[in-house]
Amino acid sequence: MSEIKGASVVIVGGGVTGLSAGWWLARDGVDVLVLEKGLIGWEASGRNGGGCSHHHSPLFAEEQRLWPIMDELLGYPTEFRGERIRLASSEHQMALYGRALRNAERQGFQSAVLDVKQAKEMVPLAGDTIVGGYHYKFGGHANPHRTLQGYAWAMQDHGGRILQHTTVTGFRSEGGRVTAVETDRGVIGCDSLVLAAGPQSGRLSAMLGQEIPVQSARCEMIVTEPLPLMPLGGVDGCGLYGRQTLRGNLAYGGGPHEWLAMAEEGTPAKPTSPLMLHMGKRLAELLPKAAHARIIRSWAGVIENTPDGRPVIDRLASQANVVVATLSSVGFGLSPASGHAIRDLVIDGECSFADISSFKLSRFAELEPNWRELQGWQVTAATEALAA
Amino acid sequence: MNTPASDPKSVTGKPLAIDEKVDVLVIGGGAAGLEAAIGAATRGFGVLLVDENPVPFKTMGDDVPLHFGQGMAANARNRNAMMEAFIASEPRIEEAFEAGVDVRLGTACWGLYANGPALGWMPGLVAGLADEERCFLVQAQHVILACGRRDMGLGFPGWEKPGVMGATAALNLATRYGALGPRRIVILGSGTEALTTALALREAGTEIVAIVEQAPEAVGDAALLASLREGGTEILTRHVVREATGRDCVEAATVAKLDEKGHPAGNERAIACDGIVLAVGTTPVIDLIDAAGCKVAFQAERGGYAPVLDADQRTSIANVYAVGDCAGIWAAKTRDRAIAEAEAARAVAALGTAAMTGSAASLPAPEHDISDYRLAWVRASVVEARAEFHVCQCEEVTAREILEVRPPRYLDWQNERRNDRSLTALLGEGPPNPDQVKRLTRAGMGPCQGRRCREQVAALLALAAAQPLSAIPLAGYRAPTRPMPLSMTAHVPEAPEQAEHWDTWFGMHAQWVPFWEVPERYTVGTNDATGPVASE
Secondary structure, three states: OOOEEEEEEEOOOOEEEEEEHHHHHHOOOEEEEEEEOOOOOOHHHHHHOOOOOOOOOOOOOHHHHHHHHHHHOOOOOOOEEEEEEEOOOHHHHHHOOHHHHHHHHOOOOOOOOHHHHHHHHHHOOOOOOOOOOEEEEEEEOHHHHHHHHHHHHHHHOOOEEEEOOOEEEEEEEEOOEEEEEEOEEEEEEEEEEEEOOOOHHHHHHHOOOOOOOOOEEEEEEEEEEEOOOOOOOOOOOOOEEEEEEOOOOOOEEOOOEEEEEOOOOOOOOOOOOOHHHHHHHHHHOOHHHHHEEEEEEEEEEEEEEEEOOOEEEOOOOOOOOOEEEEOOHHHHHHHHHHHHHHHHHOOOOOOOOOOOHHHHHHHHHHOHHHHHHHHOOOOOOOOOOOOO | OOOOOOOOEEOOOOOOOOEEEEEEEEOOOHHHHHHHHHHHOOOOEEEEEOOOOOOOOHHHHOOOOOOOEEEEEEEEHHHHHHHHHHHHHEEEHHHHOOOOOOOEEEEEEEEEOOOOOEOOOOOOOOEEEOOOEEEEEEEEEEEEOOOOOOEEEOOOOOOOOOEEEEEEHHHHHHHHOEEEOOOEEEOOOOOOOHHHHHHHHHHHHOEEEEEOEEEEEEEOOOHHHHHHHHOEEEEEEEEEEEEEEEOOOOOOEEEEEOOOOOOOOEEEEEEEOOOEEEEEEEEEOOHHHHOOOOEEEHHHHOEEEEEOOOOOOOOOOOOOEEEEHHOOOOHHHHHHHHHHHHHHHHHHHHHOOOOOOOOOOOOOOOOOHHHHHHHHHHHHHOOOOOOOOEEEOOEEEEEEHHHHHOOHHHOOOOOOOOOOEEEEEEEEOOOHHHHHHHHHHHOOOOOOOOOOOHHHHHHHHHHHHHHHHHHHHOOOOOOOOOOOHHHHHOOOOHHHHHHHHOOHHHHHHHHOOOOOHHOOOOOOOOOOOOOOOOOO
């Protein structure tokens, strides 16, 4: 194998978490190289609803500070638009969704309760299926693909590098530190390593002696033809998440997932399913005046989750110069802040702007070895093998 | 707490509302599909044959599934007349009815789902079907795909005008519906598919004014070409259409001669016509095939991206077969329907038998290098265009915007940083991927899902990267492969036990506990997973 020019910091994973971290490091003058086994953004990062409203998270305040200035910071469009509305189709949902307001208020952000009339005024496509809603005067939505590419280009503008079609096969360590990353294209030296490999994070971290417990699942989205723009595109409800894009499409996802066996290597298959129909039905319930809109595409993403669904952003105890990060299905919206946190851990050893102790890997120290079975996160056995 | 056998909030164990179960589902009722359906019924299988023709007028208006280019005559609005014309155009449809095949016309297949390692939820092979009123799911033991052909779009200024259309759309309108609007047609391309289309259109009463070919010589069959010439068609080699002109629709095609290097040069001439038929690249319809997860690959001898098949027409998904034009297009097959019918017969014979290891028989060499040919057309017509036009009409994206990977104009992004970079600098090393370009420019993202622009986008990327077409990945297809109104999705009921859990994605209560309440240790045993919670 040949040697490839290494970097001070090598980041494994060209998803939104890895690229945001890469950008934060590069803008501080760090020599950073991102490795991606396929194309950047081809996994979960490109397959989410674009929501940016994570009021339960210690990164929420930083997330909210950064999104409105991300276009300016990156130098590329993200299509971010602020504020969100959550519509409730039952009193039960109205009560359920109210917790967001209390969490956000505790972190210093305001919301408003909407009655039916107000909700319809703010969401012209809504109809008589709703009982009320909430208007978050925080958060918002952005375009996942465009933002991710913006991170990549901005990182490169600061001198960072990206190697696509590069599969990590192992690591070399010396004295409790990773010194190089082995790939199918050669060995790449590093002073520090960031592991942000999404569904592959568990397998790769196990090679480093401390496995991040994750299990992957498929979830799906649909998109319609463009419709006239509503005043606010970030509308959730009926169990759906998503948005109206700035082009006017309704891009929504939600519903049940399917736990998947992780392919050892290579890009996992991402089939969609007839769940598209159930998402479509709910979207027509959420926005009845859009019932005529035609679904033109559906897609699926493979998304990794930790046992408790919360992110891991931590230094490994087993390797002093390794930071691991999995956002466990909330990666896109938190990415401006998570990248900042990762940069802090790499350079300073701790996060400067938030208490991220709840993201520590040590919370799983007593986790049952058979936690996947216990939680029921088990793969549905395929009844028909694929032909050669 | 009880240990759940499976996650109640996942799809595991949730039934699908399957309307019908059949032994064999045949999708597409052309020569191959009919042969497959009749053959399977004769062998004793229960057979459902669906064909989306007659295509609803509104769907034609969106250039789905073919590039109709608003070339429909007024009578195309009369659905009953179209149904009668369609049935009359193919005698074997009657034969299929008589053989006991359940024939359903006006029924499209918008999705095909196969049980597999990444989709354990499916009970087997499940197809999503829809007619104009209803959407439903069918489970099939075997699926035979006979989805037909479509045409590469080729842009030039004015190509968005009504009257610019794909060859297969023109052919179907003329020969199966009797509803082709244009009466005087200029055809681009001179391959066998172009020439046979020209002759069929002429037979149906349309005047073929000219064949325009960018290559120095016609690439198709000499006898077919001679027949056209004798009928008064002008053969213009080393020519290209520079513009489609006309107030509201095509009234003339402005053509120009190309110099030795393929650049338009010298005088331009207007040819009066009311239709311009794009026949520079006929390609298998693989939308459903790719969306289902079958392996597809660029196979020049099969006309471009085509499913990877074995000797019995099996795809890479068990019990899924491809026959007819969607299995591959080549000159001899275009001229002799017996070749497609033989494919169908092989598939029927293979039903229920174990897969052999033999690969498909080698095919005759293509009559021309389709990669070079298509790239030359795009270079001459799109790259050398005299004015900017939208390669992607749905999303209004120009060739320059595609190659510079520019954000859509509605963002009004003025910062020009990046746009002086090469394609490799913009997209990274490796062959440029049309899906990547689509996400950033929106080219191919609209209601026609790239049916008009996808081959042009691929060709532009190939030219910019100095790569053959075969190196450019396929822009992927996804269900629904036909647009579906949201209102129609309610027809398939959701299992009640699945409907309960939508507010908590992945069913993870702990994920949404605010960080100030998070316990220091997490175990399944101590985690309280009861009660309602809402995800954000």
